[in-house]
Amino acid sequence: MKENKQGNPLGQDWKQTEGHLLPVSVIGLGMMGSALAQAFLKEGRRTTVWNRTPGKAETLAAQGAVAARTVAEAIAASPLIVICVLDYAAVQEILEQAGDVLAGRTVVNLTNGSPAQARQTAAWAAEHGAEYLDGGIMAVPQMIGTSGAFVLYSGSSSAFEAWQPALEKLGSTKYLGGDPGLAPLYDLALLSVMYGMYGGLFHAIAMVRSVGVQAESFTPLVVPWLSAMSASMPQIAQAVDANDHRTDVSSLYINQTGFVNFIDASRELGISTELITPMQALIDRGVAEGHGTDGLTRIIEMIQHPLPD
Numbered sequence: 001m002k003e004n005k006q007g008n009p010l011g012q013d014w015k016q017t018e019g020h021l022l023p024v025s026v027i028g029l030g031m032m033g034s035a036l037a038q039a040f041l042k043e044g045r046r047t048t049v050w051n052r053t054p055g056k057a058e059t060l061a062a063q064g065a066v067a068a069r070t071v072a073e074a075i076a077a078s079p080l081i082v083i084c085v086l087d088y089a090a091v092q093e094i095l096e097q098a099g100d101v102l103a104g105r106t107v108v109n110l111t112n113g114s115p116a117q118a119r120q121t122a123a124w125a126a127e128h129g130a131e132y133l134d135g136g137i138m139a140v141p142q143m144i145g146t147s148g149a150f151v152l153y154s155g156s157s158s159a160f161e162a163w164q165p166a167l168e169k170l171g172s173t174k175y176l177g178g179d180p181g182l183a184p185l186y187d188l189a190l191l192s193v194m195y196g197m198y199g200g201l202f203h204a205i206a207m208v209r210s211v212g213v214q215a216e217s218f219t220p221l222v223v224p225w226l227s228a229m230s231a232s233m234p235q236i237a238q239a240v241d242a243n244d245h246r247t248d249v250s251s252l253y254i255n256q257t258g259f260v261n262f263i264d265a266s267r268e269l270g271i272s273t274e275l276i277t278p279m280q281a282l283i284d285r286g287v288a289e290g291h292g293t294d295g296l297t298r299i300i301e302m303i304q305h306p307l308p309d
């Protein structure tokens with residue numbers, strides 16, 4: 001099965017499909033799945049939908065989708081099956097309802113999960129004759145189909161090549177390689193950056209709010225500060241790849257002192273230090289292990305070699 005850049009059907013079985021675009025089925029119509037289905041509908045692609053709770057499929061049907069009554073019916077309707085549900089247990093439950101109808105189709109699983117879960121699902125799909133791509137959506141539902149969205153993919157390279165024009169409608173595509181575990185690995189790593197950023201922001205806002213400063217008047221200082229700090233990331237990455245943790249910016253010793261002030265001030269302001277004490281513990285351990293003159297990147301080595309429990 002292959003779809004060219006214009007989306008013309010080239011596969012034998014689908015030559016009689018109405019219009020020029022091969023049909024797609026979207027399984028799971030939560031906030032994200034509904035946005036994915038809407039992006040395909042906007043493209044003018046025949047879109048069959050299924051959701052465990054049928055009401056959500058009816059909403060999409062009112063927008064032009066075909067509501068399937070069963071999972072097997074949804075899978076039978078299209079050569080491309082996009083799944084986006086709560087977790088991999090739900091994915092497995094859904095795929096097991098498909099029966100033999102899965103063979104010859106491509107499953108693109110955009111559910112958030114772990115690399116091991118992605119590899120297991122890929123192996124299961126292969127046993128059932130389906131091509132498999134795992135994906136990580138780096139966007140919120142409102143961004144789907146806009147230039148700000150990108151989606152990571154890994155798994156079958158031929159499936160990615162065949163379906164890339166369709167998948168581009170969801171957000172720009174980034175193919176990471178044949179190991180299906182790569183997309184969830186990068187997805188979770190990028191989420192780690194996001195949670196770190198929000199953790200820092202939330203602690204900061206709690207600090208200023210505790211003296212009556214509105215979050216809205218504080219965040220204009222945060223955005224340029226984060227931009228300035230993120231500009232150093234390529235240089236940091238280069239040094240880390242060279243295992244070079246020396247610094248001409250600020251040592252662990254200096255950060256240790258800064259953290260004492262940070263924690264003391266937070267306590268004086270009456271706010272919890274739960275978000276920041278894990279970082280302090282790592283800085284303290286780095287100094288205790290003799291790395292006080294290194295920069296903060298020494299922490300990467302430390303978490304890659306955790307202390308035994």
Ligand code: FVH
Nearest residue numbers: 028029030031032033052053085086090111112137140141
């Ligand atoms: N929303 C977001 O911003 C993020 C962006 C990045 C990717 N994530 C992941 O996308 C998956 C779905 O997230 P969602 O936001 O669509 O979540 P909900 O709106 O809560 O919808 C969940 C859907 O999953 C269905 N579901 C749950 N359990 C089962 C099951 N056992 N069998 C079949 N379907 C199941 C649920 O169905 P229902 O409750 O309506 O019947 C919804 O369709 C997720 O992995 C995010 O991490 C979103």
